[in-house]
Amino acid sequence: MQYRKAGESGLKLPVISLGLWHNFGDSAPLERSRDILLNAFDNGVTHFDLANNYGPAYGSAEVNFGKIMASDLRPHRDEMVISTKAGYDMWPGPYGDGGSRKYLMASLDQSLKRMGLEYVDIFYSHRYDPETPIEETMQALVDIVRSGKALYAGISNYPQEKAIQAYRYLEDRDVHCILHQGRYNMLVRKAESEGILDCTAEAGTGYIAFSPLAQGLLTDRYFNGIPEDSRASVNHFLKKDSITDNLVATLKKLDAIAAGRRQTLSQMALAWILKDTRVTSVIIGASSVSQLLTNLEAESCLEFTKEELLEIDGILHDGGCL
Numbered sequence: 001m002q003y004r005k006a007g008e009s010g011l012k013l014p015v016i017s018l019g020l021w022h023n024f025g026d027s028a029p030l031e032r033s034r035d036i037l038l039n040a041f042d043n044g045v046t047h048f049d050l051a052n053n054y055g056p057a058y059g060s061a062e063v064n065f066g067k068i069m070a071s072d073l074r075p076h077r078d079e080m081v082i083s084t085k086a087g088y089d090m091w092p093g094p095y096g097d098g099g100s101r102k103y104l105m106a107s108l109d110q111s112l113k114r115m116g117l118e119y120v121d122i123f124y125s126h127r128y129d130p131e132t133p134i135e136e137t138m139q140a141l142v143d144i145v146r147s148g149k150a151l152y153a154g155i156s157n158y159p160q161e162k163a164i165q166a167y168r169y170l171e172d173r174d175v176h177c178i179l180h181q182g183r184y185n186m187l188v189r190k191a192e193s194e195g196i197l198d199c200t201a202e203a204g205t206g207y208i209a210f211s212p213l214a215q216g217l218l219t220d221r222y223f224n225g226i227p228e229d230s231r232a233s234v235n236h237f238l239k240k241d242s243i244t245d246n247l248v249a250t251l252k253k254l255d256a257i258a259a260g261r262r263q264t265l266s267q268m269a270l271a272w273i274l275k276d277t278r279v280t281s282v283i284i285g286a287s288s289v290s291q292l293l294t295n296l297e298a299e300s301c302l303e304f305t306k307e308e309l310l311e312i313d314g315i316l317h318d319g320g321c322l
């Protein structure tokens with residue numbers, strides 16, 4: 001596994017991290033979740049990304065992660081970087097959503113209990129909350145780091161202008177913002193077009209990309225319809241009607257370029273993000289050990305020729321995806 005520094009910090013992360021948004025909640029068999037986690041760790045994936053409400057049910061991914069920590073990974077705690085977040089809907093009433101100090105402080109305490117940890121490595125404000133002064137949210141992050149309940153602070157899904165404000169507020173209090181976590185993949189390029197990658201790099205903060213495979217679209221998962229055990233079949237976060245014949249035809253053309261690089265489409269999609277060294281890591285999801293192991297091989301070829309990049313963009317433009 002290759003490791004990259006998170007911005008200008010001293011913290012190195014694996015170029016491929018594992019996220020527990022799906023496949024680790026109560027609807028997933030614990031033994032399969034355990035296999036995926038342990039295989040990841042055995043292959044150098046030292047970073048595991050969680051949030052308070054990952055499940056379903058909310059909180060259950062943290063509970064299950066805590067079980068696997070207790071049964072297997074506890075002796076390796078110092079070899080791991082564990083992150084969690086608060087910002088989206090978690091519990092009823094006005095204190096279980098958003099960016100208030102009240103929510104962030106209580107949520108982190110609950111997350112630590114669920115995972116059986118004394119501290120997390122990174123605690124994120126999961127989203128910018130327009131109803132809370134950004135100073136309040138950032139001061140909560142500063143105080144959380146000072147309390148020792150998190151070693152580093154990060155932000156996720158912040159628009160550019162608010163991200164810059166966040167970086168400054170934290171820096172002025174000697175709490176460097178370690179990471180900005182955002183959606184970035186071949187199909188979704190707002191991180192480039194809205195200047196997030198630029199301003200994040202300028203601040204010395206690392207960028208970590210989530211849903212790098214567009215929730216499974218940038219793989220061969222949907223080449224022959226919608227499999228029953230796939231994320232799209234649940235029709236919640238990934239909608240069935242987003243998988244059009246036109247999209248599949250476009251993805252198959254990308255797959256042909258990947259084959260020319262001796263990669264699968266998923267490997268090429270991950271490499272495409274990591275070609276930009278401002279990106280510290282991509283956070284993948286996996287519903288099986290075989291998906292995980294396939295994806296981990298992406299790091300063996302992160303370079304692209306100019307022709308390949310032009311061809312990829314041309315295919316995506318022609319397919320109406322960009």
Ligand SMILES: NC(=O)c1ccc[n+]([C@@H]2O[C@H](COP(=O)([O-])OP(=O)(O)OC[C@H]3O[C@@H](n4cnc5c(N)ncnc54)[C@H](OP(=O)(O)O)[C@@H]3O)[C@@H](O)[C@H]2O)c1
Pocket residue numbers: 018019020021022023049050126156157181182209210211212213214215216217219220221229230231232266283284285286287288290291292294295
């Ligand atoms: N900060 C935020 O707001 C935010 C938002 C979203 C995600 N995240 C983080 O990012 C992580 C990853 O997100 P994601 O799960 O959407 O990532 P993703 O890597 O884009 O998608 C993962 C899904 O793609 C499919 N897949 C993966 N490898 C495959 C392969 N080799 N062949 C075929 N299919 C494959 C699987 O779907 P099937 O289940 O259908 O097999 C898998 O569950 C999350 O766990 C979370 O930690 C953060």
